[in-house]
Amino acid sequence: MPTSPLDQQGVPSHWTHRHLLDLERLTADEIRTLLDTATLFKEATDGCRGKLAVLSGKTIVTLFFENSTRTKTSFALAARRLGADVVDFSASSSSLSKGESFIDTAKNLEAMGIDAVVVRHVTPGTPHLLAQHLSVGVINAGDGPHEHPTQGLLDIFSIRERLGDLAGVTVGLVGDIAHSRTARSNIWGLMKLGARVIVCGPPTLVSERWREIGIEVSHDLDAIVPRCDVLNLLRIQFERQNTRPFPSVREYAHLYAMTRERLRRAKKDLLILAPGPINRGVEVSAEVADCPQSLILGQVANGLAVRMAVLWLTCGPRRPGDGPRTTGAPTALHAGAA
Amino acid sequence: MATLLIRSGRVVDPVQGIDRIDDVLVRDGQIVSIGHPGGQPLGRADETIDAEGLVVAPGLVDMHVHLREPGREEDETIETGTQAALAGGFTSVACIPNTEPPIDTQAAVEFIHQKAARADTCNVFVVACVSRNREGKELAEIGQLVEAGAVAFSDDGAPVYDAELMRRAFEYCRMFDKPILAHEEVLELSRGGVMHEGLVSLVLGLTGMPAAAEEVMIGRDIALADVTGGRLHAMHVSTAGGVALIREAKKRGSRVTAEACPHHFTLTDESLRGFDSNCKMSPPLRTQADVEAIIEGLVDGTIDCIATDHAPHAREKKMLELDRAPFGILGLETAVGLSVTRLVATGRMGWPRLIEAMSTLPARILGINRGTLRPGAVADITLIDPNLSWRVDAGTFRSKSVNSPFHGWTLQGRAVATIVGGRVKYRLG
Numbered sequence: 001m002p003t004s005p006l007d008q009q010g011v012p013s014h015w016t017h018r019h020l021l022d023l024e025r026l027t028a029d030e031i032r033t034l035l036d037t038a039t040l041f042k043e044a045t046d047g048c049r050g051k052l053a054v055l056s057g058k059t060i061v062t063l064f065f066e067n068s069t070r071t072k073t074s075f076a077l078a079a080r081r082l083g084a085d086v087v088d089f090s091a092s093s094s095s096l097s098k099g100e101s102f103i104d105t106a107k108n109l110e111a112m113g114i115d116a117v118v119v120r121h122v123t124p125g126t127p128h129l130l131a132q133h134l135s136v137g138v139i140n141a142g143d144g145p146h147e148h149p150t151q152g153l154l155d156i157f158s159i160r161e162r163l164g165d166l167a168g169v170t171v172g173l174v175g176d177i178a179h180s181r182t183a184r185s186n187i188w189g190l191m192k193l194g195a196r197v198i199v200c201g202p203p204t205l206v207s208e209r210w211r212e213i214g215i216e217v218s219h220d221l222d223a224i225v226p227r228c229d230v231l232n233l234l235r236i237q238f239e240r241q242n243t244r245p246f247p248s249v250r251e252y253a254h255l256y257a258m259t260r261e262r263l264r265r266a267k268k269d270l271l272i273l274a275p276g277p278i279n280r281g282v283e284v285s286a287e288v289a290d291c292p293q294s295l296i297l298g299q300v301a302n303g304l305a306v307r308m309a310v311l312w313l314t315c316g317p318r319r320p321g322d323g324p325r326t327t328g329a330p331t332a333l334h335a336g337a338a
Numbered sequence: 339m340a341t342l343l344i345r346s347g348r349v350v351d352p353v354q355g356i357d358r359i360d361d362v363l364v365r366d367g368q369i370v371s372i373g374h375p376g377g378q379p380l381g382r383a384d385e386t387i388d389a390e391g392l393v394v395a396p397g398l399v400d401m402h403v404h405l406r407e408p409g410r411e412e413d414e415t416i417e418t419g420t421q422a423a424l425a426g427g428f429t430s431v432a433c434i435p436n437t438e439p440p441i442d443t444q445a446a447v448e449f450i451h452q453k454a455a456r457a458d459t460c461n462v463f464v465v466a467c468v469s470r471n472r473e474g475k476e477l478a479e480i481g482q483l484v485e486a487g488a489v490a491f492s493d494d495g496a497p498v499y500d501a502e503l504m505r506r507a508f509e510y511c512r513m514f515d516k517p518i519l520a521h522e523e524v525l526e527l528s529r530g531g532v533m534h535e536g537l538v539s540l541v542l543g544l545t546g547m548p549a550a551a552e553e554v555m556i557g558r559d560i561a562l563a564d565v566t567g568g569r570l571h572a573m574h575v576s577t578a579g580g581v582a583l584i585r586e587a588k589k590r591g592s593r594v595t596a597e598a599c600p601h602h603f604t605l606t607d608e609s610l611r612g613f614d615s616n617c618k619m620s621p622p623l624r625t626q627a628d629v630e631a632i633i634e635g636l637v638d639g640t641i642d643c644i645a646t647d648h649a650p651h652a653r654e655k656k657m658l659e660l661d662r663a664p665f666g667i668l669g670l671e672t673a674v675g676l677s678v679t680r681l682v683a684t685g686r687m688g689w690p691r692l693i694e695a696m697s698t699l700p701a702r703i704l705g706i707n708r709g710t711l712r713p714g715a716v717a718d719i720t721l722i723d724p725n726l727s728w729r730v731d732a733g734t735f736r737s738k739s740v741n742s743p744f745h746g747w748t749l750q751g752r753a754v755a756t757i758v759g760g761r762v763k764y765r766l767g
Contacts, residue, residue, distance in 0.1 A: 024541070101654065101657060101658060102658075102659065103657055103658075121659065122659075122661075123659035123660055123661045123662070124542050124543045124544050124613070124660065125542065125544075125613025125659075125660050126613075126659050126660075128612070128613045129613055129659070129660075143543070144543050144544075145543030145544075146542055146543030146544070147543070179543075181543060184541070184543060207540050209536070209537050209540050210540070212537050213537070213541070
């Protein structure tokens with residue numbers, strides 16, 4: 001196994017969180033720490049192919065209440081590359097079908113002596129709720145449409161690898177912003193690092209209210225394409241929609257699919273990301289998905305680096321003298337005079 | 339002849355226009371007099387309460403309480419819910435019929451009355467269903483329910499969805515002069531929602547319930563009340579738009595009344611940032627602008643009264659993912675504290691208006707013989723310490739449930755004695 005400066009250093013003192021619940025509540029410095037650590041791991045593992053032992057003896061549980069193949073595999077692989085044991089606990093085989101609450105399920109796992117839970121759930125805030133009830137680390141692998149912090153981080157990591165500093169970079173997030181956890185994690189991460197964010201799609205999927213947090217809202221992809229340095233094409237989440245937010249897939253693709261024609265009007269070095277699984281012909285045409293500007297497969301590889309960084313920072317050994325990690329979990333309403 | 343003398347309190351009775359330091363004499367469960375008629379000393383009473391520094395008010399009336407019995411006794415019972423009412427200063431509650439089974443027969447009304455009599459706590463007035471089995475398909479036997487003692491009609495928990503049925507209900511209730519208490523919500527607009535639709539729901543990725551869902555239905559029901567001459571009482575108004583619609587309707591002379599809940603003039607949708615299911619209720623917590631509009635509506639009388647929408651849920655039901663946890667929070671034991679803290683201590687309203695909103699007007703809307711300290715009236719009296727600062731501890735609630743977002747809060751103002759029919763049913767400490 002390759003040795004790494006990571007083996008001796010321990011987790012940097014300025015990283016104090018036991019959980020990774022969302023990017024909204026992280027500072028720019030904390031996000032940089034995550035990204036820098038991911039870079040270290042990518043290098044120390046020879047592009048995420050080698051193994052380290054920095055989490056040996058630790059047990060990570062992937063607790064997925066929603067179907068996932070790529071994210072769960074990525075987390076499991078990342079944990080194993082760092083020497084941790086991984087246990088998968090999938091909801092279908094669990095006692096949840098017997099009526100046990102998910103908090104009790106998680107407490108049961110905790111009692112078996114684990115170190116962190118990687119959780120995916122259809123309901124926003126579920127990882128936050130677990131963090132309030134468990135003493136082990138909780139890593140959010142996607143909570144409904146709320147956040148998917150490691151996906152946001154790996155998108156930003158991929159952009160940073162190509163463009164360096166994100167300050168002043170214009171990033172267009174195109175598509176189903178309303179139902180996209182990836183969009184929300186990207187928005188917070190990008191904003192904190194100084195990028196300009198444009199969200200683009202039909203008004204039924206892109207709320208005007210996004211302006212209130214200081215990002216740009218557009219319903220016209222053709223108008224924003226020439227200004228963007230990066231386009232992140234988000235999947236239409238048909239499964240989360242009450243009523244269809246546009247008349248037909250054909251019309252949606254006509255207005256918002258990234259096609260070769262639109263690519264022609266873009267900056268030459270435009271980067272294209274898609275968190276996938278992509279619907280070819282809906283968000284992106286096949287030839288654009290496979291064009292040289294596309295980072296789509298590179299993103300998947302970088303996911304390992306980011307998830308290694310997250311696991312190590314939240315579960316890895318602290319340096320001697322550093323205090324325990326904070327919970328970082330949101331509390332109930334702050335007590336006080338009304 | 340049992341006599342009770344309440345000495346030297348600040349007696350507030352909006353019906354008689356009284357707000358002065360005085361004594362209140364009670365004999366055999368009735369108010370005898372306020373002050374000393376003809377300057378005669380009252381002589382000795384069997385029991386005397388020193389009310390110096392306290393507000394002496396007609397017993398508080400909460401016209402929107404879910405007692406959960408029959409059917410959901412794990413959340414609350416008539417016994418525990420009315421104990422909670424007494425501890426909160428309420429001498430009367432109106433219980434909402436979304437029980438299992440719903441209160442839509444004379445037998446069911448009689449069951450509530452018997453359970454309440456057995457509990458021997460506060461007065462329980464029965465609100466019965468508008469529609470049979472609360473299904474929204476055909477009218478319940480409203481005339482027979484009135485005979486059994488139902489004071490108002492409501493399918494609360496859900497709106498009366500069929501506009502034609504709602505119209506018929508307004509028309510039919512007219513002959514009994516009974517109000518329809520309406521849960522105002524267009525369900526398609528709030529489907530799957532767990533909180534107010536706004537910036538916070540957008541950022542949290544939670545499905546929103548837009549203000550329009552309430553406003554559209556209030557608009558419909560005002561139009562139906564106007565066309566039928568029926569009496570609409572809009573429950574738990576939560577939106578600025580709803581307040582404006584009711585204000586306009588009242589100006590036109592519509593027979594419309596309205597209530598607001600303490601949580602809707604205290605908390606906003608920002609409270610959901612902690613994903614706390616104790617902040618999940620329907621209608622949801624709205625924005626600061628809505629909170630302001632509710633308070634204004636209460637101050638100018640557009641919103642007649644304060645009601646709690648006391649909605650107990652057993653702890654395990656609230657310890658779930660936000661979308662699986664049920665809507666609703668406790669209200670009875672924090673209502674006085676929140677109202678005094680938010681409305682009186684801030685100078686937004688005086689004591690006479692608060693007592694009007696918590697006693698006189700809910701009694702008048704329900705048509706019950708309560709809400710005043712007039713000589714001859716039933717001696718339901720609440721003594722409130724207006725300055726008492728206290729810490730909310732859900733663990734000490736008399737309610738069977740603990741689902742309050744106000745646990746740990748420090749509030750000003752608390753009921754210290756609750757007197758029902760001349761008998762002291764609750765004393766603090």
